[in-house]
Amino acid sequence: MWNPYQQLSGTQRRLLGFGSLGVVLLAWGLLTGLGVVRPARLPAPWAVGSAFLRLAWDPEKGESPLLDHTLMSLTRIVVAGVLVVVIGLPIGILMGASPRINAVLSPLVDPFRSAPVVSLLPILVIWLGIGETMKVAFLFLGAVVFLIPMVRDAIVSVPEAHWISARDLGATPWETIWHAVVPIAKPRIADAITVSVSIMWTYITVAEYVNAQVGLGALIQNARRFSAMDQVLVGIAVIIALALVTHAAMRALKKRLYPWEVEV
Amino acid sequence: MTAEAEPSADTASPAASAEGAVAHADAASDFPSIELSGIVQEYPTPDGKTLRVLDGVDLTLDRPGITMLLGPSGCGKSTLLRMMGGVRPTGVQTPTKGTVRIGGKPCDGPHEDAVMVFQRYANRPDLSIHENVALPFRFSMWKKRVPRSEVKTRVRDILAAVGLGDKHDLRPAQLSGGQNQRVALARALVLRPRILLMDEPFGALDAQTREEMQLLLGKLLVENPCVVVFVTHDVSEALVLGDRVLVLSASPAKIVDDIALDEPRPRSTAWLMSSAIVDVKDRVLERLHESRTHGQVRLSF
Numbered sequence: 001m002w003n004p005y006q007q008l009s010g011t012q013r014r015l016l017g018f019g020s021l022g023v024v025l026l027a028w029g030l031l032t033g034l035g036v037v038r039p040a041r042l043p044a045p046w047a048v049g050s051a052f053l054r055l056a057w058d059p060e061k062g063e064s065p066l067l068d069h070t071l072m073s074l075t076r077i078v079v080a081g082v083l084v085v086v087i088g089l090p091i092g093i094l095m096g097a098s099p100r101i102n103a104v105l106s107p108l109v110d111p112f113r114s115a116p117v118v119s120l121l122p123i124l125v126i127w128l129g130i131g132e133t134m135k136v137a138f139l140f141l142g143a144v145v146f147l148i149p150m151v152r153d154a155i156v157s158v159p160e161a162h163w164i165s166a167r168d169l170g171a172t173p174w175e176t177i178w179h180a181v182v183p184i185a186k187p188r189i190a191d192a193i194t195v196s197v198s199i200m201w202t203y204i205t206v207a208e209y210v211n212a213q214v215g216l217g218a219l220i221q222n223a224r225r226f227s228a229m230d231q232v233l234v235g236i237a238v239i240i241a242l243a244l245v246t247h248a249a250m251r252a253l254k255k256r257l258y259p260w261e262v263e264v
Numbered sequence: 265m266t267a268e269a270e271p272s273a274d275t276a277s278p279a280a281s282a283e284g285a286v287a288h289a290d291a292a293s294d295f296p297s298i299e300l301s302g303i304v305q306e307y308p309t310p311d312g313k314t315l316r317v318l319d320g321v322d323l324t325l326d327r328p329g330i331t332m333l334l335g336p337s338g339c340g341k342s343t344l345l346r347m348m349g350g351v352r353p354t355g356v357q358t359p360t361k362g363t364v365r366i367g368g369k370p371c372d373g374p375h376e377d378a379v380m381v382f383q384r385y386a387n388r389p390d391l392s393i394h395e396n397v398a399l400p401f402r403f404s405m406w407k408k409r410v411p412r413s414e415v416k417t418r419v420r421d422i423l424a425a426v427g428l429g430d431k432h433d434l435r436p437a438q439l440s441g442g443q444n445q446r447v448a449l450a451r452a453l454v455l456r457p458r459i460l461l462m463d464e465p466f467g468a469l470d471a472q473t474r475e476e477m478q479l480l481l482g483k484l485l486v487e488n489p490c491v492v493v494f495v496t497h498d499v500s501e502a503l504v505l506g507d508r509v510l511v512l513s514a515s516p517a518k519i520v521d522d523i524a525l526d527e528p529r530p531r532s533t534a535w536l537m538s539s540a541i542v543d544v545k546d547r548v549l550e551r552l553h554e555s556r557t558h559g560q561v562r563l564s565f
Contacts, residue, residue, distance in 0.1 A: 023547035058389055078484055168374050170405040170453070179402050260435050261391045 043230040047239070051230035056217075065219075070238060072214040076132070076207065077200050080139035084196055086138075088147040090188070095148065096155025096185075097177045105148075112145035118206055130211035142203040143196040150192035187261040190254040195249060201243035205235075244247040295458050295491050296367030296377050297326035305343055311402055317343050318359070319516035328489040330481075332502040333508045335482035335512030336552060340462050344517070348493060349461045366459070376405065378455040380429040381465045384447035387436040394419055394432040397450045406455065422450045425484060442473035446480070451490055463496045466501070478504055486525035499548055502532055503541060511551045521551045 025045055031037045032044035039047065055066040093110075096103040121138060128134040137204075158181045166180035167173070182189075208217025216235050223231035254261075270348070283323050305318040316342035325331055333341040348366070349375045364371045366378060371517045387396045397419045400406045426441075426446040436444050445465060452460060456543035466474040478501065485492060496502055502509045503525065523544060527535055535541060 004293065055405070090399075159384070159386070161382060161384035161386040162388070164351055165380075165382060165400075165448075166403075168351055168380045169400040170374060170376065171400075171403040180386075180388065181401065185390060186390070189331050258390065260437060 014123060019047055022201055040227060040229065047230045048233045054235045055231065055234055059187040068214055069216050069219045073204050073216040075133055075206060076139060080136045082198055084141050084143045084147055085193060089151055092148045092151025093155055093182065102152060109145060111209040118205050119140045121206065123212060135207040138207045139203055143199045147192050150195065151189050154188035154192060155181060158184045173256045186216040187254060187258045196248040197246055197250065198243055201239055204239060267442040273296065295328055295543065297324060298459065298491065299365040301322050302361050303359045306354055316516040319396045319518050320517060323519065325491055325493065328491055328503050329507035330492040330494055331508045331510060332506035333493060333495045333510050333512060335497060335517060336514050339495045339512050340517040341512050345461050345493055346461050347494050349378050349380040377457060378459040378461055379452040379455055380461040380463060381448055381452050383464045385444045387444055387447050389436050392433050392435060393428060394448055396447050397423060399451060399452050400455055418454050423453045426450045426480060442477060444471050445469065445477060453484060454551045456488065457490055459491045462492065464495050479530055499545055503536060509537045511548055
């Protein structure tokens with residue numbers, strides 16, 4: 001029981017994991033089914049299930065509102081995610097490769113890791129308006145301030161022996177970074193990107209609070225206005241599910257791309 | 265007498281190798297000389313003082329063969345070796361005083377004739393063994409010099425020579441420590457260096473693997489002669505491999521003895537246990553003792 005190195009089998013892990021979820025669902029069902037908690041505060045699990053089905057397919061209009069909301073949120077995250085990688089990755093690599101660049105940029109980047117990025121939203125609204133640009137910029141800012149230091153740390157953590165060896169073999173400093181340092185840092189860089197995407201999922205509701213008609217954040221916001229708690233919970237559940245699926249997919253992709261990952 | 269004792273530590277003595285050994289005196293002119301003159305190295309300490317690591321080292325190496333730099337751990341022998349390889353620590357003037365010349369030219373950075381092999385083999389875990397050995401040919405310096413068509417042949421030949429001919433497609437994680445060190449050695453030798461600088465390359469290996477690697481190195485140098493400088497703190501290793509053994513004192517290091525060994529490699533146990541070599545061993549230990557050695561020296565007969 002109290003052994004941090006104990007290896008659990010897949011079945012054991014699944015049993016324990018689903019078991020804990022089952023216990024929570026059971027307690028939720030009992031509390032709401034027996035009327036201990038009012039539906040306006042916490043609807044029953046089956047009411048949330050029913051709301052999910054209604055949102056998943058609207059027979060009158062012949063469309064899926066939930067799919068529309070999901071695709072819109074997904075699009076915003078993909079666009080912001082591409083920007084985070086395209087801009088944040090080179091900056092992180094440069095900071096890791098050069099202590100001078102790190103000294104210059106670190107005071108501009110590192111404090112934002114602990115700063116409340118949400119508080120920047122009003123500024124972004126003033127600067128960029130209330131359209132798509134603001135939403136993507138907010139997601140971008142929220143994630144890039146985490147990605148850059150993590151990429152830098154991934155570069156710095158590559159053992160110096162690789163640098164010395166490549167330089168001694170005749171590589172220029174840039175060839176050394178490109179051929180001896182970055183390839184070894186790739187698994188940790190992949191972890192950094194995965195974390196950044198997870199962070200964007202946590203910020204999506206905030207990004208879509210302002211003037212969004214479509215999107216999971218907008219769905220939650222509108223449902224809250226009408227006290228449709230069941231739809232609020234559907235929105236939250238879909239965001240969690242999508243975050244888990246993207247996280248698992250990125251972990252699987254990392255395992256496939258870097259099967260050699262060992263302690264270096 | 266199989267071991268020659270040089271009375272003066274300041275006079276570099278040429279290694280006189282017998283037949284079958286690596287050194288080829290007549291071919292010495294094909295190899296660049298390494299000349300160190302009045303080398304002093306100091307490093308700043310955290311309390312604002314300076315620590316002198318090397319104290320006036322003069323040394324000339326001008327012919328193929330293995331020169332062992334033997335001294336206690338932490339005495340500055342790796343600093344000296346890295347100086348020859350042009351590997352400079354950032355923010356510290358290296359050397360503090362004195363000059364390093366390779367082939368008559370001042371050496372102030374990585375030198376195309378000198379390749380280093382370290383204790384940490386630094387193989388890229390994502391590349392196959394073949395790709396690891398071929399890695400230097402991705403660098404512009406070697407791309408210009410070695411045609412792409414030749415790279416494959418060179419890598420294949422050197423991997424066969426180090427006994428990894430059947431491991432081309434494996435990754436470093438699938439090899440043992442000794443095999444990984446062979447990969448590092450192959451990556452250095454595939455460049456056909458005229459100077460090979462080895463910084464305790466077998467220090468992390470078990471005794472049996474270390475012995476295998478020592479034999480392999482001897483064999484490879486017969487096929488690919490070059491000027492080898494080999495750092496060790498193991499007296500036995502110095503006697504097994506060296507054509508010349510330079511004994512360094514404890515920090516600040518000076519050369520306190522210079523011994524030429526003319527026995528061809530591989531050296532037999534009988535030779536290593538002979539009274540002349542036991543005397544050499546005693547002499548080395550005495551030199552180290554005289555220099556008030558505080559670091560570690562290994563003796564593993």
